[in-house]
Amino acid sequence: MSKLLKLSNVNLNYTIDSKSINILKNISFDVDYKETISVVGESGSGKTSLIMLIGGLEKVSSGNIFFRDSELSKMNEDEISEIRRKNIGIVFQSFYLIPNYTALENVSLSLEINKFDNPKSKAKEILDRFGLSNRFNNFPSQLSGGEQQRVAIARSVAMKPEIILADEPTGNLDSENTHKISNLLFNYIEDENASLIMVTHDNNLANLTKRKITIKDGVISENK
Amino acid sequence: MKINDLSLYSRYAFRDLTRSYSKILSIIITLLISLFILSAILTIEDSLENELNENSKVLLGGDLEIDYNNKEGDRSLINQVESFSTVSQMVEFSTMISTTKNKNNKTSFTRIKAVDQNYPLYGEVIYEPIGSLENLNKIDNTIIVNENIFKNLELKINDIVKVQNKEFKVIGTVKVLPDIGGAFVFGDFALTGKKTLDNLELNTLGSFLNYEYKIRFDGDENKDNKINKIVNIFKNDSKVKIRYPENSAGGIKRIIDNFSQFLSLVSISAMLIAGIGIANTLLSFINQKNSSIAVQKSIGINSVNIKTIYYLQLFIILFFISLIAYGLSFLLVPIVDKYISDGFGLNIEASFSLTNLSIVFLVGLLVIIIFSIPTVNSIDQIKASSLFRNVFQSLQFKYSKKSIILSLFLLAILIILFAYRSSLPYYSLIYFASFFVCLAMFFYVSRLIILLLRNNLTNLGISSKIAVKNITQSKSITPITVMSLGLGMTLLLTLAFVGSNFKREIAKSIPDIAPDYFFLGIQNNQKDLFQKVINETDEDAVIEIVPIVSAGIVKINGIDPNTYISNSNDSYWVIMNDRRVSWVDTIPKDNPILEGSWWDTSQPNKLQISLDSKVAKDFGVNIGDKFTLRIYGREIEGEVVNLRLVNYQDLSINFAMLLNPQFAKNIPHEYLSTIKFKKADNFNEVNFLDQFPSVSIIKISDYLSKVTDVLNKVFIAVSIISAVTVIIGLVVISSAIIVQGKIKTFQNLIFKILGFSKKEIIISSIIEFIISFLSIILFSTVFSVIASKFIIENIFQLNWLFEFEIFLYVIIGVGLTTLALIILTNLKYLSPKVYPLVRNE
Numbered sequence A: 001m002s003k004l005l006k007l008s009n010v011n012l013n014y015t016i017d018s019k020s021i022n023i024l025k026n027i028s029f030d031v032d033y034k035e036t037i038s039v040v041g042e043s044g045s046g047k048t049s050l051i052m053l054i055g056g057l058e059k060v061s062s063g064n065i066f067f068r069d070s071e072l073s074k075m076n077e078d079e080i081s082e083i084r085r086k087n088i089g090i091v092f093q094s095f096y097l098i099p100n101y102t103a104l105e106n107v108s109l110s111l112e113i114n115k116f117d118n119p120k121s122k123a124k125e126i127l128d129r130f131g132l133s134n135r136f137n138n139f140p141s142q143l144s145g146g147e148q149q150r151v152a153i154a155r156s157v158a159m160k161p162e163i164i165l166a167d168e169p170t171g172n173l174d175s176e177n178t179h180k181i182s183n184l185l186f187n188y189i190e191d192e193n194a195s196l197i198m199v200t201h202d203n204n205l206a207n208l209t210k211r212k213i214t215i216k217d218g219v220i221s222e223n224k
Numbered sequence B: 001m002k003i004n005d006l007s008l009y010s011r012y013a014f015r016d017l018t019r020s021y022s023k024i025l026s027i028i029i030t031l032l033i034s035l036f037i038l039s040a041i042l043t044i045e046d047s048l049e050n051e052l053n054e055n056s057k058v059l060l061g062g063d064l065e066i067d068y069n070n071k072e073g074d075r076s077l078i079n080q081v082e083s084f085s086t087v088s089q090m091v092e093f094s095t096m097i098s099t100t101k102n103k104n105n106k107t108s109f110t111r112i113k114a115v116d117q118n119y120p121l122y123g124e125v126i127y128e129p130i131g132s133l134e135n136l137n138k139i140d141n142t143i144i145v146n147e148n149i150f151k152n153l154e155l156k157i158n159d160i161v162k163v164q165n166k167e168f169k170v171i172g173t174v175k176v177l178p179d180i181g182g183a184f185v186f187g188d189f190a191l192t193g194k195k196t197l198d199n200l201e202l203n204t205l206g207s208f209l210n211y212e213y214k215i216r217f218d219g220d221e222n223k224d225n226k227i228n229k230i231v232n233i234f235k236n237d238s239k240v241k242i243r244y245p246e247n248s249a250g251g252i253k254r255i256i257d258n259f260s261q262f263l264s265l266v267s268i269s270a271m272l273i274a275g276i277g278i279a280n281t282l283l284s285f286i287n288q289k290n291s292s293i294a295v296q297k298s299i300g301i302n303s304v305n306i307k308t309i310y311y312l313q314l315f316i317i318l319f320f321i322s323l324i325a326y327g328l329s330f331l332l333v334p335i336v337d338k339y340i341s342d343g344f345g346l347n348i349e350a351s352f353s354l355t356n357l358s359i360v361f362l363v364g365l366l367v368i369i370i371f372s373i374p375t376v377n378s379i380d381q382i383k384a385s386s387l388f389r390n391v392f393q394s395l396q397f398k399y400s401k402k403s404i405i406l407s408l409f410l411l412a413i414l415i416i417l418f419a420y421r422s423s424l425p426y427y428s429l430i431y432f433a434s435f436f437v438c439l440a441m442f443f444y445v446s447r448l449i450i451l452l453l454r455n456n457l458t459n460l461g462i463s464s465k466i467a468v469k470n471i472t473q474s475k476s477i478t479p480i481t482v483m484s485l486g487l488g489m490t491l492l493l494t495l496a497f498v499g500s501n502f503k504r505e506i507a508k509s510i511p512d513i514a515p516d517y518f519f520l521g522i523q524n525n526q527k528d529l530f531q532k533v534i535n536e537t538d539e540d541a542v543i544e545i546v547p548i549v550s551a552g553i554v555k556i557n558g559i560d561p562n563t564y565i566s567n568s569n570d571s572y573w574v575i576m577n578d579r580r581v582s583w584v585d586t587i588p589k590d591n592p593i594l595e596g597s598w599w600d601t602s603q604p605n606k607l608q609i610s611l612d613s614k615v616a617k618d619f620g621v622n623i624g625d626k627f628t629l630r631i632y633g634r635e636i637e638g639e640v641v642n643l644r645l646v647n648y649q650d651l652s653i654n655f656a657m658l659l660n661p662q663f664a665k666n667i668p669h670e671y672l673s674t675i676k677f678k679k680a681d682n683f684n685e686v687n688f689l690d691q692f693p694s695v696s697i698i699k700i701s702d703y704l705s706k707v708t709d710v711l712n713k714v715f716i717a718v719s720i721i722s723a724v725t726v727i728i729g730l731v732v733i734s735s736a737i738i739v740q741g742k743i744k745t746f747q748n749l750i751f752k753i754l755g756f757s758k759k760e761i762i763i764s765s766i767i768e769f770i771i772s773f774l775s776i777i778l779f780s781t782v783f784s785v786i787a788s789k790f791i792i793e794n795i796f797q798l799n800w801l802f803e804f805e806i807f808l809y810v811i812i813g814v815g816l817t818t819l820a821l822i823i824l825t826n827l828k829y830l831s832p833k834v835y836p837l838v839r840n841e
């Protein structure tokens, strides 16, 4: 069986003041279907940059990223959008809900553009599962931080992606909410057979994944 | 994009719009105002033309008109027509009406229609009292005068007035005549019975006698057959002109056309200024949506689709605004109707026109797309990866080669759309060119201000420093202020200069060059007596007296003159009716010869013609071309020997055609005279008419005051409509300030923390305003001076002067309004609450 995701010799350079800085160096690893991975490392080590590359939101400077059998690095903007729309759910540290959409509308958005039938009722189902059944019509400004993140996660998993990318999903939350959210997230992944790559500073959270990748100064220092 | 995608994105667009329309309120307002103006112009023009078309028979006075000009019609031919239709005979002539009181008698130059009992065949005469119209033909020597004469001559019903020494009883007043297709629009008029004619001496040229036979087809027989029959009946009678309803309102239609085309140029200017604001507001709108757009991208919606959502929002706004603007324009029609129904007897009604609605929508669409392309394209700059970093760069207009070409292409379509609808496409193009040159200039002016101030920051008071900082900062609203207000000011000033110069020139011509009176219909044998009487009244009176005869152009180079020009041509009047022509020995001093030479005296037996150069140009006639003139029924061929520059506006005696006197002096003729009195008080019109009952007197000052009155109204209407461009400019500016509001609030907070007083901050915005406004005044004055000078001197051929008073009114008016608006809008950001800002930062 082929891999869900394959990175080989990925490099990422940023240019500042015409000087090129090597942020990620020769990164290579695979992700299996249904695998959960946490990415840890010091601040500035390049974790977010890695997630961005995998999500197709940033282009590699050299090396290859394969999503299933298609090479992301060779695709154009629209083709990557297409892959992302169907297969990749992203969760941000700062939630990022669309402010003038209700919770329900935020979630059904990704269902609608993926042409699911009955997007509204499916979105309700998911929000229900995330304990938000009486918050359907709240706008983000009318939700607590924890609720916002639950809506954000609901949005990113709604269309049943193959993989979920999360960058410190609990970074802006207190420990109680962190616990609640991680439970929801991991249960969902378990139920839906999705994969997860999650950046986190939280060791408890990192320990919930099958594998842990540690990055130091742009290099994978540990992968177990 | 697939259809169901489109419906999905339309839903998003709709939802976004219903939730955040308040943020683009200024787009909605400016679009609504400018589309409303455009709709109003189109709707009113349409209603007027519909009315004219529907009433073309009324305006003509029949299904057909047989015009015999100044000769009574051939009764045997008319009788043939009468066998299958109804004929109403009418004779029109101009003459004097005088009161016959014991003292203080007054006179009035009047166009009289002598009508028979069949009048009117179509339409309605509005008169008082009941029965008076019928009585005209039952009781001899009765007359119905229009309300204006009734008032000015202080008449009462049953008063006796004199027309050419004959006494008439005033038995009623008339308000509106149906058949105004002719020249009745501005002058005074009266109705009398047909028999009256025999009592009057009307065979003079000065009475502009005209015999008309209006025909109404009765019964079911095919209309075209009847027309053919009539054409056949008169085909051998060369004196006859047959007129059809289609041409009955040509003159009025042309005026409406030109006027509405001018106004639609004003409205498109308003639209384009609105466009500047649209671009700006939209950019800030998209900036506010920055993170939402990034989220949409992270979910996998591509840039094109997101842009589609924004275009769809604009499209939806435009759709509704077009409908509303077009609908609102119908409310104006009754107001306009009230205005014109008094004078013209037209009753206009608004009627829905899909074409006009489409034009409104299309124009709006073009303007919106042109101005939103660089803004909506800025969506490309938004990156989903910002969501990881929590920083969102503020967006800039994005110009790509493709989008610039597309914008230019759409702009070209817009311009062609307007130029194509115009009967003077050339002027429309010049107008657009000037508009864009001004736009570019104002843009560079704003750059220049910023550049100059950036390098001269030293030695300023603190308020000035803040002002300069505001102007030169990267998010400065100076370019938008200067461009939108600058264009509006330029347009308003140009029209103000044109209007005031025009009015001044016309008012000025009364005391200076223009004579006091025109005398029409002086008979050949009265010439000496006339001069004697005038000299006895005032020995210093300047008398200009010229012979006139009536001549019709029957052929040019042997063919029908109608093949040379259409009836919409400026010079159509030359062949429309017989013209009065004259002859002089020497070149008139205000009519310089442009081409050819003055009379060839070695050929006294050859008819030589001197022609108005403008007429020659319109007809494509050159020196050496042959005109066949009909004078007293005889056709005479003459040759065009020279072209004169004729300026009809100087109100002296001007003729489109002059003949060589050696040839013409033996033609039976009468005289036309202008008099400029030194002692105008000595001249008594009533006494004069006792001696010369058949002469008509036109007092120039009366005539001019009527003309200036009309012009004044037009001028006011035009100025009000043009002020819309300034209003739009102001909405654009205030929306730009509001867009800038967040920065302003934050900035004012810092100032507050730093210990500035409110006063200093207000003064700084006033200084900021003054700097921008002074440069706007400077440049818009320069542009409007150039434009108005061009219009006054080249199109109207009048003298141009800088009208300082008007200039002051305009700049003070606009300046104070703008200042008030700027202070009011800024006041909102003047008392920032420290706490929420600090918490949010």
Ligand SMILES: Nc1ncnc2c1ncn2[C@@H]1O[C@H](COP(=O)(O)OP(=O)(O)OP(=O)(O)O)[C@@H](O)[C@H]1O
Residues within 6 Å of the ligand: A014, A015, A016, A023, A041, A042, A043, A044, A045, A046, A047, A048, A049, A050
């Ligand atoms: N656009 C950019 N240009 C230049 N350097 C950048 C850019 N974006 C990120 N960097 C640098 O790349 C490095 C890696 O950044 P990244 O955000 O991936 O770190 P991180 O591991 O996610 O850190 P943290 O745990 O603090 O979120 C940092 O040193 C950062 O300064």
Ligand SMILES: [Mg+2]
Residues within 6 Å of the ligand: A047, A048, A049, A167
């Ligand atoms: Mg990070």
